[in-house]
Amino acid sequence: MPAAVPSRLPLWPLPLLIALLFLVAAHAAYLLSIQAGHVPACVPYLEGCVSISRAARHGDGNHLFRLLVIPCAVLHALVWWLARHWLRGGRLMLVLGVMSAIALACYATFLGTEGETYRFLRRYGVVVYFGFGYLAQLALMRRASRTDALPTRVLTWMLWIAAAMLGLGIANVVAGLAVADPLAKDRWENIFEWWLGLLMVGWYGVLGIGWWRQAVRISLQTDA
Template identity: 35%
Template sequence: MLTIHLSWLASSVQGHLGWCNPYWLDCHSVSATGRYGLGYFIFKGGMIPALVTLSLYWWLNQQWLNRLQAKNSQTLCVLGGIASVALLIYTLSLGHVGDTFYLLRRTGVIVYLGLTFIAQLLLSAALARHITQGKVLLRLSIATLAIALFSLLLDALPAVDYKSMDDAFEWLLILLLNLHALFVAWLWKTHNLRLMLK
């Protein structure tokens, strides 16, 4: 979240993007923030280390679920790893022109968002069976799904100018996915999780 907001700020300050609220209508996509000038370097420089951290995040959650003896914990690491690779492909292809790069970006972001949501839903459902706060995570995942489905419904309605709100939904969904991860990190602290290196 820090990376995309810094990229948006840098691109706007340098005049590559017009000033607007990315969470509102007729603004810019997340991709647009990392295509030009300083934003290009901030985006790549921030996202690539974040992807490594993201893979570790899913591995740690898998270890936690193993401790809780939850089902399907192995799936988290697989989904999270594939999602991280997909986001890496998206990140590296951003800022380059051509049909191939467009296909890589589109595939990368769709796979990342889809698999990350599924992994979060599995984690939320597993934690909801073992700890009270897991139910909050599950409700957050359901809300994220409801917003995504609502955006698809708006896109299907011919009377709605969905193009003007498409980017705002993208920013909102990414915000919700990141809030989920931050809430999980808070749960690690609350439940006194420690990673022991032996």
Template identity: 35%
Template sequence: MRPQHIAWMIFLIPVIAVHGAYAIGWWEGVAFQCNPYIDGCTTISRAAREGNAIFFFRALMMPLAALLVIFWYLQQKWLERMTQKSQLHVFILGSIGALFLILYVDFLGTEGDFNRFLRRYGVIFYFGLTVLAQIFSINTLHKLGDKIDSTMRRYIYIQLTLIILCWLLGMGNLLFKEIGFSWADMMENNIEWHFALYMWLHFPFVALMWKRTQFAWQFSHRN
């Protein structure tokens, strides 16, 4: 399997898991029938834990955590090849985020305040550390300047735009909750769906950059 295939899987698996779980809940009549990207009628967690959807969600998201660790290892090695500098921090941040994803998925659908606490902070740190690893990756590539071609720079600018959107959504969510708008909960749900999608959209552009630079990795040697 080529490295770019793993990057594509990191994008496709959560998209299929989240939307597939919501579709199962809709089909079984236990999920809100709306467009969560517009109406904000449900959270990703609530959509994934209703009915049989949770089994579908867990079956995809648990392996995703393992693939994320592999992805961030490959990203570290690729960035080191591009910069000739250590990028261990990218691997550490991304991998810890993947571990928090396991925590979140494992406690999804369970009852109790402590389990709810673990679930909530599991997803917060998964999102936060993943985005932070993405930011460090973008910053590292941006510093290369003219050493990368215009197509690569275009991919980086798209990734940067996605990160800025995630940041604006996060700040907007905090602002709405602090002001105490009556529709703040609905907007928080809406923001969660968009934030997750924009974060996942980062990975296809990594796949395109890996392919463009002919990145290949074998555990026995570096190409």
């Protein structure tokens, strides 16, 4: 009988691919929507003239966004499943991460559709993706710090990103209460959304760096 030969594959490209796919999807969709005249042109991180959802809601930009973000959601779930095995535990972390991935898939699937049900699903997708994804990230950092699974510098980067996301969330609530002008309030919400999305996927990029530095791999059995 042929012998089983272990094959070890590095995991670091997966979280980096999450960051790359999401960034390309959001920004490329926005550029296509600008070219088609669906949205105004601006620097959304500073001017907030458009949200991520509106930037990817119409035409070719919508098709491209779905094409890239739905596989990105699958990668989210895979990364959290692998993280649980890597850390040898963390059931709650896995549940939160997978629910976040499902919410992202729902958001991308129903983006560009009309009706109250579809608007609810899009809104649900955004809130659950960011909320549950953030909690899953906190759970991973907590478990990794206890087990020394990641370098201290990588954990510090993750902590700073998590703190920045929390600060943006608080600032968004404050702006919603303090700003009376609806147009100004929308601009601030859009700015916060773009930065929050950047930080959220940037965290996965840092996880990829940590897995690369720690040489985290998965073992597969193949027949020689």
